[in-house]
Amino acid sequence: MISQDVDQFEKALLSFDRLAAENILNKSDGDRTPIQFIEELIVPALERLGTGWEEGRVALSQIYMSGRICEKLVNDILSPCVQKRTDQPRMAIGVLEDYHLLGKRIVYSALRASGFELLDYGQITVDELVRRIKEERIKVLLISVLMLPSALLVKKVREKLKETGTEVKIVVGGAPFRFDNNLWKEVEADAMGNNASEAVQIITKIMEEL
Amino acid sequence: MTPSNITSLQRVLTTLGHQEPDRIPFFLLVTMHGAKELGMSIKEYFSKAENVVEGQLRMRDKYRHDCIYAFFHAPIEMEAWGGEVIYSENGPPNSGEPLIHKFGDINNMTPPKVKDAPCLLKVLKTIEMLKNKVREEVPIIGVVISPFSLPIMQIGFDKYIELIYEQPKLFEHLMKLNELFCVEWANAQLSAGATAICYFDPVSSTTIIPRNLYLTTGFKIAKRTIAQIKGPTATHMASGRCLPIIDDIAQTGTAIICTSVIEDLAEVKSICQKKIAVLGNLNGIEMRRWTSEQAETFVKDAIAKGGPGGGYILSDNHGEIPWQVPEEVLMAISEAVHKWGQYPLDWTTIENS
Numbered sequence: 001m002i003s004q005d006v007d008q009f010e011k012a013l014l015s016f017d018r019l020a021a022e023n024i025l026n027k028s029d030g031d032r033t034p035i036q037f038i039e040e041l042i043v044p045a046l047e048r049l050g051t052g053w054e055e056g057r058v059a060l061s062q063i064y065m066s067g068r069i070c071e072k073l074v075n076d077i078l079s080p081c082v083q084k085r086t087d088q089p090r091m092a093i094g095v096l097e098d099y100h101l102l103g104k105r106i107v108y109s110a111l112r113a114s115g116f117e118l119l120d121y122g123q124i125t126v127d128e129l130v131r132r133i134k135e136e137r138i139k140v141l142l143i144s145v146l147m148l149p150s151a152l153l154v155k156k157v158r159e160k161l162k163e164t165g166t167e168v169k170i171v172v173g174g175a176p177f178r179f180d181n182n183l184w185k186e187v188e189a190d191a192m193g194n195n196a197s198e199a200v201q202i203i204t205k206i207m208e209e210l
Numbered sequence: 211m212t213p214s215n216i217t218s219l220q221r222v223l224t225t226l227g228h229q230e231p232d233r234i235p236f237f238l239l240v241t242m243h244g245a246k247e248l249g250m251s252i253k254e255y256f257s258k259a260e261n262v263v264e265g266q267l268r269m270r271d272k273y274r275h276d277c278i279y280a281f282f283h284a285p286i287e288m289e290a291w292g293g294e295v296i297y298s299e300n301g302p303p304n305s306g307e308p309l310i311h312k313f314g315d316i317n318n319m320t321p322p323k324v325k326d327a328p329c330l331l332k333v334l335k336t337i338e339m340l341k342n343k344v345r346e347e348v349p350i351i352g353v354v355i356s357p358f359s360l361p362i363m364q365i366g367f368d369k370y371i372e373l374i375y376e377q378p379k380l381f382e383h384l385m386k387l388n389e390l391f392c393v394e395w396a397n398a399q400l401s402a403g404a405t406a407i408c409y410f411d412p413v414s415s416t417t418i419i420p421r422n423l424y425l426t427t428g429f430k431i432a433k434r435t436i437a438q439i440k441g442p443t444a445t446h447m448a449s450g451r452c453l454p455i456i457d458d459i460a461q462t463g464t465a466i467i468c469t470s471v472i473e474d475l476a477e478v479k480s481i482c483q484k485k486i487a488v489l490g491n492l493n494g495i496e497m498r499r500w501t502s503e504q505a506e507t508f509v510k511d512a513i514a515k516g517g518p519g520g521g522y523i524l525s526d527n528h529g530e531i532p533w534q535v536p537e538e539v540l541m542a543i544s545e546a547v548h549k550w551g552q553y554p555l556d557w558t559t560i561e562n563s
Binding site for chain 2: 058060061064065101102105147148149175176
């Protein structure tokens, strides 16, 4: 039954059918709590889309539009004060010195659609990022990049955080990391996600460890 | 043909005719390395046509590749539209804040005229000067960002996807404006002496949009636009996938398709066979830390997959070699092409057997 629901939900997302997605939610309203809806329907559907993108069957535009639908659905059913949203180490996401914001938007939506709360730093410089991490006591930082120079800047972020003794888990993603599998280690990130659903898995694991 | 009596242009034209020339042609798509060669910052380098001319000529002397690449950087088109170019010390310039803040702004936009844009005139001067130097010996590659892909910089990637799906009228209007500009810009480069135009169209890649959407958007736009460009074009997905839409791309009238390193070059070549030539697909990002031995291995592999029968130009898969790729690696790539790329490629059948 669950698998059938995920199939239908995935189909609704791929055709950008917000109403169909809402109907699946409403249909199962009595059977599932909001958290169960997220964990049993949204997260698996987004995982399938992520795998589809890896295999070349699903396009980034579909992932992005699906993420928007899911983010809105979750916002509607999961109020900001629900424990799942608040009872977690502080987390933020940003794009380093680059105006390519799509990847960040996708990961942000996927995480929020999976019940996580995080600050959105948008496009940000290394110094500003380090300052905000310290001031806002961020424990998990996601950095999205498109350009190689931006990817290399992650190492500067790490170095500056080390200088001040600030411990932060850094998770990176974006084209340069996908095209060079060793780059995330070189820049001293803690993990790299190939797509938004991998980012959700990584964050879930980190949250359990922290 | 023997190496002594064939020019780079003849070599390229032979392969585009799906015949085997003397050796695999290769395009080393270096844009910023000329600045390193001249001891300049990237910003200073791109400030004068003379610098880029000198940089491109020195790059070709050094690496013995088969084209002159007249591409400055993608945001130069945005500069013409009134946007900002943000220079970097170690990478290609970035486009600044998008020009379109809200969808309605599209109604008030007017495409720039090439003659009124000093940044574009600088590129045209570069092409003219290069043409005077290389004449018909080497193809000069001009570059346009496709009308369908330019909005990534005009409006931002996320908002652009929303525009495509949710604002069809404004999307169509923006495409009309961009097509006008793109055609004028491509033809100005051809008039200045460019041999062919590289049509950068990453949004059309199936990495970014599904094929069914491509067929109603990027495909039609490419067909209309390329038909008005008065010279040959190469369609470049800038590292994105092209395999599921190769037959469609071939119908847009383009002569070459660039494939990504995430696709199997042999499979791409087999689908393209005799219909369209293939460019690619060395991994430019990973290239930064290749050893000379690795460079040789990757070049050999690409030649073995793409080379037989012609219709293939060896290149990176993004259309721009990153600043961080060392000279030694570029030299190793060049040496490997010259060593292993001589036709007939008998060694490929020996190794396969």
